[in-house]
Amino acid sequence: MLFRNRxxxxxxxxxxxxxxxxATAGSRTNTAILSSIDVTIRDGETVCLVGESGSGKSVTxxxxxxxxxxxxxxVTGGRIELEGQDLLALDAGAMREMRARRISMIFQEPxxxxxxxxxxxxxxxxxLDSHTRLPARDKKQRVIDIMEQVHLxxxxxxxxxxxxxxxxxxxxxxxxxMALILEPKLLIADEPTxxxxxxxxxxxxxxxxxxxxxxxxxxxxxxxxxxVVAEIADTVYVMRHGEIVEHAPVETLLRAPVETYTRExxxxxxxxxxxxxxxxxxxxxALEVKNLTKIYDTRGMFRKGRQTRAxxxxxxxxxxxxxxxxVGESGSGKSxxxxxxMRLIDPTDGEIRVGDADIAKLGRAALQPxxxxxxxxxxxxxxxxxxxxxxxxSLIEGLLNFGQSxxxxxxxxxxxxxxxxLPRDALKRYPHQFxxxxxxxxAIARAIxxxxxxxxxxxxxxxxxxxxxxxxxxxxxxxxxxxGIAIxxxxxxxxxxxxxxxxxxxxxHGHIVEHDTAHNVxxxxxxxxxxxxxxxxxxxxxxFANFRELATN
Amino acid sequence: xxxxxxxxxxxxxxxGAIQLPATFRVGFxxxxxxxxxxxxxxxxxxxxxYVPHDPMDMNALExxxxxSETFWLGTDPYGRDLFSRVMIGGxxxxxxxxxxxxxxxxIGLMIGLVSGFFRTADAIIxxxxxxxxxxxxxxxxxxxxALNGPSIWSVxxxxxxxxxxxxxxxxxxxxxxxREEPYVEAAIxxxxxxxxxxxxxxMPNTLAPIIVQGTYICASAILTEAILSFLGAGVSTEIPTWxxxxxxxxxxxxxxxxxxxxxxxMLSLCILSINLLGDTARDLLDPRLKKREA
Numbered sequence: 001m002l003f004r005n006r007x008x009x010x011x012x013x014x015x016x017x018x019x020x021x022x023a024t025a026g027s028r029t030n031t032a033i034l035s036s037i038d039v040t041i042r043d044g045e046t047v048c049l050v051g052e053s054g055s056g057k058s059v060t061x062x063x064x065x066x067x068x069x070x071x072x073x074x075v076t077g078g079r080i081e082l083e084g085q086d087l088l089a090l091d092a093g094a095m096r097e098m099r100a101r102r103i104s105m106i107f108q109e110p111x112x113x114x115x116x117x118x119x120x121x122x123x124x125x126x127x128l129d130s131h132t133r134l135p136a137r138d139k140k141q142r143v144i145d146i147m148e149q150v151h152l153x154x155x156x157x158x159x160x161x162x163x164x165x166x167x168x169x170x171x172x173x174x175x176x177x178m179a180l181i182l183e184p185k186l187l188i189a190d191e192p193t194x195x196x197x198x199x200x201x202x203x204x205x206x207x208x209x210x211x212x213x214x215x216x217x218x219x220x221x222x223x224x225x226x227x228v229v230a231e232i233a234d235t236v237y238v239m240r241h242g243e244i245v246e247h248a249p250v251e252t253l254l255r256a257p258v259e260t261y262t263r264e265x266x267x268x269x270x271x272x273x274x275x276x277x278x279x280x281x282x283x284x285x286a287l288e289v290k291n292l293t294k295i296y297d298t299r300g301m302f303r304k305g306r307q308t309r310a311x312x313x314x315x316x317x318x319x320x321x322x323x324x325x326x327v328g329e330s331g332s333g334k335s336x337x338x339x340x341x342m343r344l345i346d347p348t349d350g351e352i353r354v355g356d357a358d359i360a361k362l363g364r365a366a367l368q369p370x371x372x373x374x375x376x377x378x379x380x381x382x383x384x385x386x387x388x389x390x391x392x393x394s395l396i397e398g399l400l401n402f403g404q405s406x407x408x409x410x411x412x413x414x415x416x417x418x419x420x421x422l423p424r425d426a427l428k429r430y431p432h433q434f435x436x437x438x439x440x441x442x443a444i445a446r447a448i449x450x451x452x453x454x455x456x457x458x459x460x461x462x463x464x465x466x467x468x469x470x471x472x473x474x475x476x477x478x479x480x481x482x483x484g485i486a487i488x489x490x491x492x493x494x495x496x497x498x499x500x501x502x503x504x505x506x507x508x509h510g511h512i513v514e515h516d517t518a519h520n521v522x523x524x525x526x527x528x529x530x531x532x533x534x535x536x537x538x539x540x541x542x543x544f545a546n547f548r549e550l551a552t553n
Numbered sequence: 554x555x556x557x558x559x560x561x562x563x564x565x566x567x568x569g570a571i572q573l574p575a576t577f578r579v580g581f582x583x584x585x586x587x588x589x590x591x592x593x594x595x596x597x598x599x600x601x602x603y604v605p606h607d608p609m610d611m612n613a614l615e616x617x618x619x620x621s622e623t624f625w626l627g628t629d630p631y632g633r634d635l636f637s638r639v640m641i642g643g644x645x646x647x648x649x650x651x652x653x654x655x656x657x658x659x660i661g662l663m664i665g666l667v668s669g670f671f672r673t674a675d676a677i678i679x680x681x682x683x684x685x686x687x688x689x690x691x692x693x694x695x696x697x698x699a700l701n702g703p704s705i706w707s708v709x710x711x712x713x714x715x716x717x718x719x720x721x722x723x724x725x726x727x728x729x730x731x732r733e734e735p736y737v738e739a740a741i742x743x744x745x746x747x748x749x750x751x752x753x754x755x756m757p758n759t760l761a762p763i764i765v766q767g768t769y770i771c772a773s774a775i776l777t778e779a780i781l782s783f784l785g786a787g788v789s790t791e792i793p794t795w796x797x798x799x800x801x802x803x804x805x806x807x808x809x810x811x812x813x814x815x816x817x818x819m820l821s822l823c824i825l826s827i828n829l830l831g832d833t834a835r836d837l838l839d840p841r842l843k844k845r846e847a
Contacts, residue, residue: 342738342742344741344742364747372744374742375743378735378738380735383735386754388757394736398743398744398745401743402744443739
């Protein structure tokens, strides 16, 4: 079965939001954040709210929880009813009781939502303590029981563990256990799998639907990821600018979207079908990495040192005008490789050949002339530009370092800013005046200002909305066409890798487990880890952009 | 582009660092504090223009007199005019406060930047700072004054030394977190020199916290000066400072409490307003530290 095709029309309504409006409070101009939205969720149903950042999906969930930040956001109209009871009419105390017993929530980042100085068992018990009176033995039994339901291994040990001793997936399971122990009517999940690796994400999604079926919980699932929607939703609500654009059962929405915006959103989802192969060029590689190894020593004063092999014997080469992707989950060593190549950290062993020179062992001064040839674009567009500098100053920083005059450099910056699709007057403005996608364009302009031979893109599109992601990928492709740079593209997202890479390297635990053309890696993976990654990619059998099943070849 | 004639000057860096929130309201308290402080600074700075007597001028016939038309606040045990002494004494106290704040912030900034950026230097510097912090600051100051003699500069020096480690730790912590920012790594990748990264990328991050720290150091330096003088380890006794005046007045405290009251009042007003302004500066420069409104 491709989608969930369950009918809920005869089930009682769990949550009904009618005409809900939220606006900013406190200032003279009250900007509307949500304008009159309607959402209905029935018992046992999963409703997905999808939309890009700023569309108001999180505000909707906070409004339901009664957790809108006081003094900055307020409900200006509408009703939120849980089983017929109006939540907006409740006072703070009644709402608090409501939150634990009948509505609960799981968040994106379980590490920050858990108390780091309490064992997770005690934290789950705390939920019971504040809302029920149970003898100690029953209480512990109930906690152990819910921990078994969320499929935690070795429950007795984990009961006494602290959050930092658990993996991200385990922490999210603990959060789910805490949310479900009082058997709430409604579970709100706000991007609960976004911070997790794909394989873990897949397990958590399965877990949520399994528990939902067992307890008949209504789930409001907030996500930006269409793949996740395809996996878990019964009904989908598409949001934009604080309004519901369209809502429909999942299959209807993905197969025959009505609104233009929904179509755009779906079309922007990168496909898992790799790009058409480009002709292979046989010139010398722009970047060649040989036996690159990075070992971290954790040396104690009294105990024997332990070694962490972040990357071991990594080999690959990229030719001009080609893109090589490094794909892997967190901790696979892909970012370590990128940072070694940039010489932001010093590799333990191996060669990094840029052109004819090996830069792996060069000192700071000897490295300086080679810096020009290899540039990087980081993941987080909000932190990769100095907030106190104008865009112009940021763009010419590198040029000035290599002896250009300020005037010349500024002229070049003006050309670059237009090349990446921003107006010239952007040069005089500051980073906070730009959106994430625009800032990423600026970061790319800063990197290519140096006329590098190699561009390292470290998760460069991972923090962006899908439509912006598509534009930035297109920009990178155009620049490559025009300037002939080699791109080393590091990503955890197979879909993105499929769109831009000629070759893909799959890394696991610091080792390369597979290295082949993008086409072969994605359609005929030879290593079981690669297969696991592809199988875990949410919505892998659906071709979003063409509104149909993926053609199997 | 012609629109960019001047290069990034130090002033631009400083102004860029202080990003005031779009809307900020300052309450009544800080405004009053600012007025009080400005009045105290103006009154003491221009004191020689209007004080009726030479603050050092002794007069055996006028000992311990009450307020009168010639001696507005009365006289001290040596017949010197208390009003003149308090106003002139403020000059030295404020000079020491501001001097100690500027010197310790400046030296602390230099050491802190180096310590935060270079790992090897860090290990050595921070152990020295730990050692300095382990010695009670008043004890250290007394020892330093004893070594260098009781001049204003040696008192400033003696107060500055124990304050430096606190500034160093503050600057270092800011640099340690700022150096992990991708824009700093991007600058390394762009081939920027160490000094450029230190001064143009990292240093501006430290300005807001050290301005705030500077006001606290200023207040505590004025207080430390008073304590040193009170203990007889401060500026030599013939130069009037608020601490000196109070130290001398303590013998006659029961007969004539004004001898301690007036310099004490000036001292308290001064420190209260500096601290209030420091808190306001902190709230404006770093809204995250602001106490949450209930």
